[in-house]
Amino acid sequence: MKISAKHTSAFAFAAMLLTATTLAGGANAQEAEGLVVYNAQHESLTNGWVEGFTKETGIKVTVRKGSDMQFANQLIQEGSASPADVFLTENSPAMSLVDGAGLFAAVDKDTLDQVPEQYRPADGMWTGIAARTTVFAYDKTKLTEDKLPKSMVDLQDAAWKGRWGAAPAGADFQAIVAAFLQLKGEEATKTWLKGLKDNATAYKGNSVAMKAVNAGEVEGAIIYHYYWFGDQAKTGENSKNVALHYFKNEDPGAFVSVSGGGVLKSSKHPKEAQAFLKWVAGKGGQAVLKDGDSFEYAINGDANAKLVPLADLHAPKVEASTLDSKKVVELMTAAGLL
Numbered sequence: 001m002k003i004s005a006k007h008t009s010a011f012a013f014a015a016m017l018l019t020a021t022t023l024a025g026g027a028n029a030q031e032a033e034g035l036v037v038y039n040a041q042h043e044s045l046t047n048g049w050v051e052g053f054t055k056e057t058g059i060k061v062t063v064r065k066g067s068d069m070q071f072a073n074q075l076i077q078e079g080s081a082s083p084a085d086v087f088l089t090e091n092s093p094a095m096s097l098v099d100g101a102g103l104f105a106a107v108d109k110d111t112l113d114q115v116p117e118q119y120r121p122a123d124g125m126w127t128g129i130a131a132r133t134t135v136f137a138y139d140k141t142k143l144t145e146d147k148l149p150k151s152m153v154d155l156q157d158a159a160w161k162g163r164w165g166a167a168p169a170g171a172d173f174q175a176i177v178a179a180f181l182q183l184k185g186e187e188a189t190k191t192w193l194k195g196l197k198d199n200a201t202a203y204k205g206n207s208v209a210m211k212a213v214n215a216g217e218v219e220g221a222i223i224y225h226y227y228w229f230g231d232q233a234k235t236g237e238n239s240k241n242v243a244l245h246y247f248k249n250e251d252p253g254a255f256v257s258v259s260g261g262g263v264l265k266s267s268k269h270p271k272e273a274q275a276f277l278k279w280v281a282g283k284g285g286q287a288v289l290k291d292g293d294s295f296e297y298a299i300n301g302d303a304n305a306k307l308v309p310l311a312d313l314h315a316p317k318v319e320a321s322t323l324d325s326k327k328v329v330e331l332m333t334a335a336g337l338l
């Protein structure tokens with residue numbers, strides 16, 4: 001067994017926690033928790049990461065549950081008093097918000113070196129850890145290929161009135177709108193959002209939207225790909241009538257969203273927090289994506305073999321670090337969607 005300096009310090013850290021707990025009789029709850037991760041990623045995926053990391057390093061991790069924007073706003077409120085060591089999101093706009101508030105520590109260079117440039121911001125204050133693609137999940141009993149929208153923009157047309165759905169309140173969908181805004185500009189986004197308001201049914205979450213397609217309530221829904229793959233890997237009962245349409249062609253509907261990870265500047269365990277992020281973005285964490293049941297894309301190394309390869313998605317070029325979540329909320333609120 002290879003024991004690097006990093007492992008030695010990791011074990012020392014674990015031992016320190018044990019000592020703190022023993023001596024203080026649990027009074028020092030903060031220390032006893034180990035690393036605190038504000039987790040907005042899907043719980044089962046993060047649990048997989050934590051399990052693997054703790055097994056390898058002995059470092060304990062406490063996962064707190066929340067959503068992208070909820071945690072981003074909480075971190076901004078808490079400032080340097082935050083108990084969080086690490087922040088993990090489903091999408092990048094929340095990372096940009098926290099980065100903009102100056103709350104992240106620079107990510108270690110050897111972590112960044114593991115991640116291809118297109119999956120991390122140029123400032124190196126956070127990094128992509130997984131990716132997900134936008135799809136049109138459609139009722140294959142009703143729609144044939146020739147009847148599918150060529151572009152996500154088409155869904156704003158009157159021809160699609162009452163025929164599609166989305167989950168506009170969620171961070172997943174708002175990241176798609178943020179990409180649309182960056183690619184097409186404000187006027188086009190307003191028009192598309194009006195189309196969404198006029199034509200689509202709003203569901204509470206991507207799974208609910210997919211179920212609605214499966215049940216024949218609507219002919220299609222804009223969601224992320226892994227909801228379908230996840231259901232197929234289980235019983236398939238919520239997706240048996242559903243197929244995925246990939247817009248490709250650098251369409252806004254082919255947007256690939258980057259799930260992010262960052263270390264808080266205020267972390268009391270910066271070394272261990274950096275080690276966790278390195279693990280997640282590295283071989284161990286990426287293997288959880290490749291071999292597990294999250295069906296999100298690895299951004300470093302091979303993706304799950306069941307997925308359409310990232311390179312074949314022909315995603316539009318989007319600068320993740322400048323996705324404007326504030327403007328999106330403003331535009332969606334004005335459109336009566338939030």
Ligand SMILES: [Fe+2]
Nearest residue numbers: 090172206224
């Ligand atoms: Fe999601």
